[in-house]
Amino acid sequence: MDNQINKNNTILISPVTRIEGHAKITIQLSPDGSVADAQFHVNEFRGFEKFCEGRLFTEMPSITPRICGICPVSHSVASAKACEMIMGIKPTYTGNLLRRLIHIGQNISSHALSFFHLSSPDFLLGWDSDPATRNILGVAEKFPDLAVRGIRLRKFGQEISERITGKKIHIMGIVPGGMGFPLIEANRKALLAWVPEAIETTQKGLELIKKYHDDNKDMVNSFANFPTLYLGTVGSQGELELYDGKLRFIDTDGRILQDQLDPARYLEFIAERPIEWSYLKYPYYKPFGYEKGFYRVGPLARLNVAAKMKTPKAQKEFLNFKSMAGNKPVHGTFFFHYTRLIEMLQSIEEAEQILKDPLVTDKNVQTLGRWNNPEGIGCSEAPRGTLFHHYTTDETGKLLKVNLLIATGQNNPSMNRSVLEVAKQYVKGKDLTEGALNRVEAAIRCYDPCLSCSTHAIGSMPMVIEIKDHQGKTVNVIERG
Amino acid sequence: MAKIPVNIDGKAFEVEAGKTILEVCCDNGIEILTMCHLEGVGDVGACRLCLVEIEGINKLLPACTTKVAVNQVIKTNTERLKKYQKITTELFFAERNHICSVCVANNNCELQELGYKVGMDHVRFPYLFPKCETDTSHPWFVMDHNRCIMCTRCVRVCSEVEGAHNWGIMNRGFQVRIISDFDTPWGESITCTSCGKCVQACPTGALWPKAVVQGQLAKQPEMIAELVQKRKMNL
Numbered sequence: 182m183d184n185q186i187n188k189n190n191t192i193l194i195s196p197v198t199r200i201e202g203h204a205k206i207t208i209q210l211s212p213d214g215s216v217a218d219a220q221f222h223v224n225e226f227r228g229f230e231k232f233c234e235g236r237l238f239t240e241m242p243s244i245t246p247r248i249c250g251i252c253p254v255s256h257s258v259a260s261a262k263a264c265e266m267i268m269g270i271k272p273t274y275t276g277n278l279l280r281r282l283i284h285i286g287q288n289i290s291s292h293a294l295s296f297f298h299l300s301s302p303d304f305l306l307g308w309d310s311d312p313a314t315r316n317i318l319g320v321a322e323k324f325p326d327l328a329v330r331g332i333r334l335r336k337f338g339q340e341i342s343e344r345i346t347g348k349k350i351h352i353m354g355i356v357p358g359g360m361g362f363p364l365i366e367a368n369r370k371a372l373l374a375w376v377p378e379a380i381e382t383t384q385k386g387l388e389l390i391k392k393y394h395d396d397n398k399d400m401v402n403s404f405a406n407f408p409t410l411y412l413g414t415v416g417s418q419g420e421l422e423l424y425d426g427k428l429r430f431i432d433t434d435g436r437i438l439q440d441q442l443d444p445a446r447y448l449e450f451i452a453e454r455p456i457e458w459s460y461l462k463y464p465y466y467k468p469f470g471y472e473k474g475f476y477r478v479g480p481l482a483r484l485n486v487a488a489k490m491k492t493p494k495a496q497k498e499f500l501n502f503k504s505m506a507g508n509k510p511v512h513g514t515f516f517f518h519y520t521r522l523i524e525m526l527q528s529i530e531e532a533e534q535i536l537k538d539p540l541v542t543d544k545n546v547q548t549l550g551r552w553n554n555p556e557g558i559g560c561s562e563a564p565r566g567t568l569f570h571h572y573t574t575d576e577t578g579k580l581l582k583v584n585l586l587i588a589t590g591q592n593n594p595s596m597n598r599s600v601l602e603v604a605k606q607y608v609k610g611k612d613l614t615e616g617a618l619n620r621v622e623a624a625i626r627c628y629d630p631c632l633s634c635s636t637h638a639i640g641s642m643p644m645v646i647e648i649k650d651h652q653g654k655t656v657n658v659i660e661r662g
Numbered sequence: 663m664a665k666i667p668v669n670i671d672g673k674a675f676e677v678e679a680g681k682t683i684l685e686v687c688c689d690n691g692i693e694i695l696t697m698c699h700l701e702g703v704g705d706v707g708a709c710r711l712c713l714v715e716i717e718g719i720n721k722l723l724p725a726c727t728t729k730v731a732v733n734q735v736i737k738t739n740t741e742r743l744k745k746y747q748k749i750t751t752e753l754f755f756a757e758r759n760h761i762c763s764v765c766v767a768n769n770n771c772e773l774q775e776l777g778y779k780v781g782m783d784h785v786r787f788p789y790l791f792p793k794c795e796t797d798t799s800h801p802w803f804v805m806d807h808n809r810c811i812m813c814t815r816c817v818r819v820c821s822e823v824e825g826a827h828n829w830g831i832m833n834r835g836f837q838v839r840i841i842s843d844f845d846t847p848w849g850e851s852i853t854c855t856s857c858g859k860c861v862q863a864c865p866t867g868a869l870w871p872k873a874v875v876q877g878q879l880a881k882q883p884e885m886i887a888e889l890v891q892k893r894k895m896n897l
Contacts, residue, residue, distance in 0.1 A: 237798050243876035244764040346877075351763065353877035361877045549873065577798040577849065578872065 205645040206600055206621060207458075212651045214610040219601040221593070221625065222459045230583045238267055238557065238574050239357055245570065245585070246351050251294065254287035254342065255563035257355040258424065259570040262559030264357035266445065267574060268550035275543040276359020279345055281424045282535045283352065284561065285528045286341025288423060289379065291564035292480075292525040293338060295629040296386055297331025300518060303623055304393045309616035327389070330382040337375045341532065344368035358548035366542050376533045380494065383526045387498060390519050403606065405514035405599035405624050408433035410466050410476035411485045412591070414562045417441070419488030421499075421527060423562040429486045430466060430476065435509045438466070444560030447569050451586065461593045464586065475594040478566025479628060480520035485510040490523070492530035498523045514599045517627040552578040563588045565629055592628045599624040611648050611657040618646065618659060669735045683725035683736055684712055694738055695747055697754075697776060698813035699726045700863055701887035703822045709813055710750050711776070714738050722746065748780045756787040757836060758794060759808040760866075767867030770879045773811060790836060797842070799849030803861055803871055805840070810868040812838055816860035819886055828854040840868075859886060 205222040229248055233241065242260040246253030258280055265271065272280065298317045305324055306315050314322070321328035339349040345364050346354035354361035394401050410433065414426040419440075428442040430450065439450060453462040454471055465474035476482070490496040502523060505511055511520075535541055552574065559570045566588030573582040589596075603624040607617040648657040663678040670692060677686045682705070687694050697709035707724035714725045717735035722743070730736075737743070754760070754773060762768050794807035817829040817840065828851050832841045842848040861869045862882050870879055 235796055237796065237804055237872065239872065239875050240764070240766065243766070243768075247764055353768070356875045356878070361875070551872065575798075579796065579798040 204625065205647065206604075207647040207649060208600075208604050208608060208621075209649045209653075210611065210651060210656070216601070216604045216608050217651065219597065219604045220458055221597040221600050230585055233583045234580050236580050238264055238552070238572055238578050238580055241570070241572065241580070241583075242355050242357065243353060248585070248587075250350055251291050252287060252563045252565065252568075253351050254284050254355070255561045255568050256570070257352065258284055258561040259559040259568050261355050261357050262561070263557035263570045263572050264559070265550075265557070266559065267552060267554050267557035267572065267578070268357055269553040270358050270548045270550035272359035273545050273548050275363070275540050276546040276548070277425075278535055278538060278541055279360045279364055279546065280355055282364075282532060282541070283342050283345055283355065284424045285532045285535070286338045288338070288528045288564050289341070289525055289532075290335045290338025291629070292521045292528075293331055293335040293382075295564070295626075296390075296518060296521055296525075297328070297334065299629070300623075300626055301327070301331065301386075301389070303619070304389065308619055308623070309614075312615060312619070315619075327385065330378075330385060334379055334382045337379045340375070341372055344372055356547060358550055360546040363544050363546050364542050369536055369542055373533065373536045376529060376536075379529045380526065383522055383529060384494075386522045387519075387526070390522060394519070401515045402513055405602040405627070406512050407514075407598055407602055408510070408512045409595055409598075410438070410469070410474065411482035411510060412466075412476050412478050412567055413483035413486035414444075414560070414567060415440075415487055416491070420491045421483055421487035421489070421524065422491075423483075423524075423528070426562075428560075428567070431486050431510060433510065433512070435485070438468075444569065445558040447558065447560070447571075447586070451591075453586070453590075459593070461590050463594050464591045465594070475598070476591065477595045478588050478591045479517060479564075480524045481511065481514070481517045482566060483562065484520040484523060490527050492527050492534070494530055495523055495527035498526060514595075514602075514624060514627045517629070521629070552576075565589055566591055589628070596625055596628050599627065608648075611650070613646065613648070613657065613659055621646065666730065666732045668730050668733065671736070671738055677730055679730065679732075681730055683714055683723075683728050683730055683734075686730050687725060687738060692738055694725050695776065695779065696726065697772065697811065697865060698815060700815045700819065700883055702890040703815065703818040703863075703886065706814060706818070709811070711747055713743060713746060715740055715743065744780070748782060751776050751780045751782050752785045752787055754811045755782070755785050756789050758790070758792060758810060764876070765809060765867040766870050766874065766876050766879050767809070767881075768876055770881060771867060772865035772883075792836070797848050798872075799847035800851075800854070800856070800872075801849065802856060802873070803848070803858065803869060805842070805848055806868050806870075807839060808868075809866045810840055811866060812840070813865060814840075815863040815865065815883075816840060816869060819859045819863040823886060823890060824855060824857050824859050826853050826855050826857070829860060859889075862886060 207220045208216055209218040211217040233244060242257045242264060245256040245260045248256050302315045302320050306319050317328060342352050343349045346352040346362060411431050413429055414422045415429045416422045416426050428444055429440050430438040432438055450467050451464055452467045453464045455462050465471050466476050484502055490499045502519060555574050557572045561568050568588050569586040571584040572580055574580055600621060603621050607620045646659040647655055650656050663680060665676045666679045668675050668677055675690055684694055684699065695711045697711050699705055705726040707727040710724060712725040713722040715737040716723055762774055797805040817831060820829045821827045828842055830841050832839050832845055842851045843853055848854065861871060863886055
């Protein structure tokens with residue numbers, strides 16, 4: 182990190198690191214130097230919704246994965262589902278199974294990346310350790326076995342995509358009506374062989390985070406701990422669901438506000454408000470209004486809303502998680518890491534079940550159809566939370582309007598709140614220590630946000646933190662990038 | 663047909679008089695890059711990729727529309743030609759909006775293959791980014807002007823093989839566009855027989871069937887020549 186003080190009393194620190202994309206934080210101080218407010222800005226604009234207008238709707242499952250290099254499958258799945266609603270068709274059994282499997286693969290690779298590559302350096306090397314080595318390479322040096330395991334776990338997730346579609350990242354093959362390609366037997370066997378190692382690595386990650394929880398109870402419990410509503414997808418029995426299912430909203434005490442909600446009705450319950458200081462809008466739970474309707478999505482939210490997990494090993498951890506707050510929602514932002522790992526465990530166990538399904542290699546992978554309805558809404562649980570694609574077309578299938586409600590956008594109000602909470606705890610006055618800066622960044626990193634939806638590049642994600650005094654005058658600027 | 667002597671790339675050949683340089687080269691296994699050429703329909707020399715050098719003639723001539731002549735000395739593989747082929751390819755990409763990664767023809771596109779073939783790693787000319795329409799009005803097919811390179815293969819196959827004359831050309835220069843009938847939506851055409859030959863003939867993702875998505879497109883432009891041949895033989 183490069184600290185610098187210029188003539189205007191501006192400190193430049195060169196990179197919010199280990200997050201996706203470009204971001205800026207403004208911290209406003211009270212006259213006594215304590216933190217009064219904080220704002221998390223996303224200062225880039227993509228324009229996907231606009232430039233997709235005019236395209237044929239069936240192109241969307243291959244255009245929208247380009248939004249993100251980490252969660253392209255979630256976009257493709259949500260998009261294909263929206264197309265299926267327009268066509269009025271359902272995917273074939275095997276097509277659905279393969280899509281579910283690829284989606285699981287992406288969840289594994291994204292969660293492994295978030296935990297092992299981006300966040301574990303803080304737990305393993307220390308919050309205040311040398312920032313030059315506080316990354317996956319530093320972890321590889323001191324904990325080579327764990328680093329290699331983390332990297333291989335991510336590889337397993339990506340290999341699921343590759344062995345079905347031929348590509349690791351921007352996959353082709355998720356199509357309206359199912360899948361473009363079947364899974365061949367040799368690839369099924371090869372993927373199945375990965376499962377024991379993947380489960381073992383996830384369990385090592387769980388041991389690591391649980392030990393960290395035990396050793397740092399105060400910090401973990403107090404880290405950006407604030408009540409919000411939660412949104413997640415559940416199955417018909419309330420089990421955690423990532424690919425299909427219905428929506429469930431719960432309140433701050435865990436009471437179910439809406440259950441088994443068809444994602445196609447999302448606009449009845451979610452509204453968005455643009456804010457002047459960020460390109461990310463502020464979504465909220467409509468019935469409670471803008472002030473009281475902030476909700477969170479993602480692993481923490483999903484485990485908070487779920488009644489159970491689908492697989493035995495994950496269920497065991499889930500019960501432990503639920504006991505933490507006496508069956509009430511866990512609000513501590515730090516628990517995103519723990520829930521991410523529990524979710525990953527379910528994903529791997531579920532992948533094994535799918536790979537053992539005799540119909541997974543069936544050739545009947547796609548239902549054919551054509552334009553039948555002007556509107557389509559698709560939903561999937563991206564690694565970072567609930568994702569909606571909403572298309573309106575003319576009678577020829579040309580897109581007139583595209584609305585994409587992205588998980589990170591829904592967490593935006595809460596990320597903002599988390600930054601404020603952590604800043605209040607660790608920032609005193611205009612001078613920021615590197616360790617305090619890292620903790621403010623870590624509050625964002627808990628949500629694993631995908632701001633630019635670009636691929637990770639360690640140490641090169643620029644972040645600016647501005648500290649303003651009570652009169653709004655900038656007294657410190659910290660830049661890393 | 664009488665045989666005549668020609669020299670191509672330093673080698674002597676006895677070739678049939680009346681054939682084009684492109685035909686002669688194809689007959690003798692000499693590769694010439696083409697884009698607007700399509701077996702089964704007439705050549706128009708539109709794409710300028712098949713330009714060759716002919717001794718004694720200052721300008722470059724398209725192999726597809728130039729006939730062989732006695733003792734002609736032809737060069738198909740010079741640095742000068744390679745330079746022009748690369749420029750031509752780059753200009754194709756710069757003129758409209760070609761985004762291979764999201765195109766339905768990705769990995770099944772003659773333009774994309776051409777880019778690889780000439781070693782295009784970037785485009786040196788400013789992109790025009792024109793605002794182009796996508797005509798989705800036909801019940802089975804789409805015409806996306808963003809991906810059209812004006813090879814006119816669709817126009818020729820429609821008139822010469824199908825005899826429908828649905829496709830035509832409008833405007834000049836970079837404003838040139840393929841049109842259906844008198845520039846009306848394709849779905850409203852009174853001449854189109856919906857035979858789909860234009861879709862098979864199109865070298866890019868400009869014309870494609872609505873039923874397929876990325877990764878599923880499999881065009882068969884060679885079926886046009888086969889069809890023409892079968893008709894000649896009254897099969």
